Amino acid sequence: MSNAEVMKDYEEYKSQGRIWGQVPADRITKIKFDRTPKAIIDRYLNLPDMTTTVSDLLDGFGIFGVVAASHIRPLVEGKKIVGNAVTLRSIPERKTSTQGYIDKEPIKMSTREIYYLSEPGDILVADFAGNLNVSNMGGQSALVAKTHGFAGSIVNGAVRDLPAIREIDYPVWAAGVTPITGKFRMEAMEINGPVRIHDVVVYPGDLIVADDSGICVVPAELIEKLIDEAERIGDAEDNMRDLIKSKAPISELRPLFRKRYD
DSSP states (O other): OOHHHHHHHHHHHHHTTOOOOSSOGGGBOOSOOOOOOHHHHHHHHTSTTHHHHHHHHHHHTTOOOEEETTTSEESSTTOOEEEEEEEEEEEEOSSOHHHHHHTTOOOOOOSHHHHHHSOTTOEEEEESTTOOSSBSOOHHHHHHHHHTTOOEEEEEEEEOOHHHHHHTTOOEEEEEEOSOOOTTTEEEEEESSOEEETTEEEOTTOEEEEETTEEEEEOGGGHHHHHHHHHHHHHHHHHHHHHHHTTOOHHHHGGGTTGGGO
16 A cells, blocks of 8 residues: 555544544554455354364465464453454664653553554554563553454553453453553554564454464455355364264264365
8 A cells, every 4th residue: 555545544534533643654554454244254253163263274275374372362261353453563662761751752652543543343463572571551452442342452462451451351362461561661663564473474454363272363365265164164063073972983974074174
């Protein structure tokens, strides 16, 4: 997308009161892009063993796109989310936090900026290179996300205010938890450019599929194709389960064994 197109969208959103103003306009790579229809989102959410199924199919498509909950874990257990990624990449500030306070520097971290630029159902993917010391977002940021209709947040770094996040029941996956603020310690460098969560690349518009087992990233061009295949395999596996329960002979079970890997 050209800079002129982004600036046109920026001015449109500014006139609508959707620009917070903490992140310079030239750090916003993309504002408008297609979202996945709700009907397809719901089909993903209805998958049994959601991330397990999607993970196996990403293998079949030759895509490295899964992060285990061992690395980025759910902070509110029992949640399942599916939605398009909007991305935020940050880097550490060069000054010490003490000097930032003394100099009365502006706060250069920003999740709020992306909330106002995004659409209901989106999922924030925030990348601070896995830094576990300082917070990318806290309770108030989560509240803004929830009131703007975000499905959840994925943080390649740490968050704080865990009790507040759990109290409002907002789904967050993060690499760590900390009480230390990111103010005067991190700076937002790019909105809606490519980012990483653990060792997986995420582009804005990719589909994020997350549950207690981990996070899957489905490239935008594969979203519909993958769910079609997942449902086809699911029908075969439902049949397999019924046959197992009925103690069917091996001759009937073998053709359906590991169908998803065919």
